Amino acid sequence: MNAIVSDACIGCGLCAGTCPDVFHMGDDGLAHGSGVPAGQEDLAQEARDNCPVSAITIEE
Structure with missing residues (x-):
């Protein structure tokens, strides 16, 4: 699975706070996603939701 953050991001940091193994805040002040490690799927989906x-978006 891979987590993708679109240009719609407003940089609120909710996703990085919910699932820091997948999302991080970049120097641009926006969130960035990465691959979803095993065991982090539920938290990544919670961040998305x-x-x-x-x-x-989370892709298989």
Whole structure:
């Protein structure tokens, strides 16, 4: 699985706070995603579901 953050990101940091193994805040002030490690799927999906601007996609 891979987590992708779109240009819609507003940099609120919710995803990085929810699932820091997958999401991090970049120097640009926006969130960036990565591969989803085993055992982190539920947290990554929670971050996606709670994103206030629906900027996160998780691909198989």
